[in-house]
Amino acid sequence: MRTEPEPLLSEKPSGDGFRERVLQVVAMIPRGNVTTYGRIAEWLGRPRNARQVGGALSRSPDARRYPCHRVVDRNGNLSGGWAFGHPDIMRQMLLDEGVSFLPDGRVDLAECLWEPEP
């Protein structure tokens, strides 16, 4: 039998490995909680890179292996919803985990926000 070749698309340490670190943080988000792009960026020491966090989730082929549906914007909106086919999919995944929503459809951050600790 031969060994299965690793997918060429696997994550490469680019530069300081920003994208990789993003996924590492995402992996830490507890079930039933969410965090924001900005918080992840800040925790990585790059408070101005919230947008790049979104880009990392969007482009990394490995993103599918992480609970990236637990990342929302600063107001609790599911800004990445369409990456799951339809925002309802992402919302349902969160509901299944016990994440609470406000009447207006945003995640209840006061209740479910998780903040990484140094």
Added chain:
DNA sequence: CCGCTGACTGTGG
């Protein structure tokens, strides 16, 4: 090397 894009955010009206 250059210009455009975007799963963001803060500010101001």
Added chain:
DNA sequence: CCCACAGCCAGCG
């Protein structure tokens, strides 16, 4: 509260 604008900066063609 909603909207428009302007910084932000890593990827990608």
